[in-house]
Amino acid sequence: MRPEHRRELRHDKFVDEMGSLSTRARENQRFLLTVTVAVVAVALLAYGIYYYRNSREQRAQEALAIAIETIDTPLLTPPGPQQQPSVPGAKYKTEAERSAAAEKQFKDLESKYGGTDAADVANLYLARMDAGRGDVTGARKLLNAFIAEHPKHVLVGSARFSLYQLRIENGEAAQVANELQAEVNKTDPVLPADSLLVLMAHAYEVQGNAQKSKEAYRRITTEFPDSPYALEAQRRMGPA
Numbered sequence: 001m002r003p004e005h006r007r008e009l010r011h012d013k014f015v016d017e018m019g020s021l022s023t024r025a026r027e028n029q030r031f032l033l034t035v036t037v038a039v040v041a042v043a044l045l046a047y048g049i050y051y052y053r054n055s056r057e058q059r060a061q062e063a064l065a066i067a068i069e070t071i072d073t074p075l076l077t078p079p080g081p082q083q084q085p086s087v088p089g090a091k092y093k094t095e096a097e098r099s100a101a102a103e104k105q106f107k108d109l110e111s112k113y114g115g116t117d118a119a120d121v122a123n124l125y126l127a128r129m130d131a132g133r134g135d136v137t138g139a140r141k142l143l144n145a146f147i148a149e150h151p152k153h154v155l156v157g158s159a160r161f162s163l164y165q166l167r168i169e170n171g172e173a174a175q176v177a178n179e180l181q182a183e184v185n186k187t188d189p190v191l192p193a194d195s196l197l198v199l200m201a202h203a204y205e206v207q208g209n210a211q212k213s214k215e216a217y218r219r220i221t222t223e224f225p226d227s228p229y230a231l232e233a234q235r236r237m238g239p240a
Helices: 003-071 095-112 117-132 136-149 156-184 193-207 210-223 230-237
Strands: none
Touching (some): 003 095, 095 117
8 A cells, every 4th residue: 555545544544533532522511511500400409499498497487486475475454543554565455365366376377387397386386275275176186296297306295295184184084194104114205204204193183093193293203303393293292
């Protein structure tokens, strides 16, 4: 083969290879660009969701704080012959008026920000309000829903305690006492042992079993002397 032909062949091969490499490079660039755009889009979406949720939770927490503040608002001093000075911040004339205002705020919060931590806490307040006016069915529904949906929530213990109390005071004292005794005997009960015992003592009181009630209180004072229930348990036991 003539030298010039070999040079032409090498040149053509070089051109073909470079052309192929250029094509692959362009394809790789398009692929990398597509991947980059997709990654950026996912990141922006994730950030958008996080920002939306964070902003929504913040607004919900602010609404919760307002509703709780309403519950704690002092009442206006009723008129009388010896009119007392108004308490700073007083807005409502009666307890019923104040409770109605707070309940509306809690319900609005749950409606607008359902699924947030603040809405979950609002439902616990609504359960307490239902129980306060004798709506046992409504209170139990809210408490059971909270416990089922948030078994690890920091307030689930409070919800369980409230539910036990509600059941004791509404005809289930005997059944609850048996459940509490079973929980006390467990290595990992659903509530701290002193909380279970104070509930148990109350359940026995409701049944008229003073001896078992005092025994539960005695266990609190002896086994859990640092319990927040210890002083009340000592009082309930009476003189030794």
